[in-house]
Amino acid sequence: MTGNLAHLTLAFGLLGNFVSFMVFLAPIPTFYKVYKKKSTEGFQSAPYVVGLFSAMLWIYYALLKSNVMLLITINSVGCFIETLYICFFLFYAPKKAKMESLKLIALLIVVGFGLIVVLTHFLASGVTRGVIVGWICLVFSLCVFVAPLGVLRQVIKTKSVEYMPILLSVALTLSAVMWFFYGLLLGDFNIAIPNVLGFTFGIIQMILYFVYKNKKPITNEKISGFEEKINEMEEQKVLEIKDHKIVDIVKLDNLMHYDIIPGVGKMNKNKDVLDHMDVQPRSLPNCTIEVST
Template sequence: MVSHLVKTIRNVVGITGNVISLSLFLSPVPTFVQIWKKGSVEQFSPAPYLAALINCMVWVIYGLPMVHPNSILVVTINGAGSAIEVVYLALFLIFCHEKRKRSKVLLIMVVELIFIAVVTILVLTVVHTHKSRSLVVGIIAILFNIMMYAAPLSVMKLVISTKSVEYMPFFLSFASFLNGVAWTTYAFLPFDPFIAAPNGLGTLLSLAQLLLYATYYKSTKRIMAARQENKIEMHRSEAVVDGGDGEPKMTGGAPYRTHPSAI
């Protein structure tokens, strides 16, 4: 009776985790829409998406029936996540105008695919019990899951140095936090240390990102407003024409003095 109840609760939490994780994987969509519109990746980092891709692929292996039985919910969400991350990285490659950076991202993706293929073959041929396979893949999964949560640390460093959260999407951080909470809960029904450890740490890292976002949200608004003002001033300065008497004049208007910071 108790075992059946725990299993039911586990399934409910797992399905909830799938929904939240899907939201996590889709949360960068506004970022890539912005990249699409601008036609450039600007300073957006591919690190979180590369880390998420390898993380998802490792967890697909972990959830396979021949590795860790009764973990189909782990396979479904991470299989979907792998496909979504590939789409993101493809868009990043398309809109990245730095050849060296684009080549580096592509090389990392190829290395990740080779690594996954090697791990899968070795685990299924060399290791012969579910317990041993779960242990091997579980340890690898912990490492890459921590990498997925820790990858935005590079972006957090940028946030602190620029005092702007422009390049740290809020929804990605928020979805990461909810995702960590859901899967940490799932890991205790029954206890699975390989799921609990990285997701518990991930919850803390995501919370740190949210606190950072709250700290620099107002300063970001000020920075973006100042940038917009400078753009307006620059557009006005471009409209200045020489009236022939050596005095600058705006087209259709009175003499105009540009802002000191306008170029």
């Protein structure tokens, strides 16, 4: 029975390594776009810095335990991949984004992780140190799994799954399932408990994806409605300008036919008479003008 349990634990650990490895490779298309455009544009480095911090934290926890070698293997690979992502990001990021990324790295990796290692090393020992680090890993993992709530809120609000890739959601859900059973079979609840939340949110994401994948985004409807209103206002304005010009022409025509403008109305009234009159130009008499000097 114990042998079967060990084999089952190993199987879930290996599957967890494989699925987690695929999750680590998920951002490759993003960085390919960055490479093609030679700019990070609106992408942020925070997910990769947080991923590096998480991997380092779990490695530290695994080193304090004796039976979680598969945690060390996958998180070592994760540290390597996340470091490559961060270096790639810093290479193509503009100056402002680069400085913000370096500040985050210094705050989270250098100060945060450094304080955890130093404080737990000097203020705790043996099993207590492992328990403290385990709780830190548990709380941090819960925070990481809660982070997608913002994406879920955006999906419900906009009725659009544009920013929620289904393949990544499936991979994260499978990863949570594997690591939950791995931690459960080991009797390590610091590994198992956070993945319950990860599995729950993963299922919710997939449900929302299939609910909203064929729906028209609200934002597009608002934009199209706004554009239609603008077009109507522009057409109305053009019609008003045309009507105004027509009114002005009519007014001018009325002025030309009545005595409001002196002389013009009389000319128009006597137009027929003038047409029948034989008006000859009068010549001036010959005059001689003397100029004295």
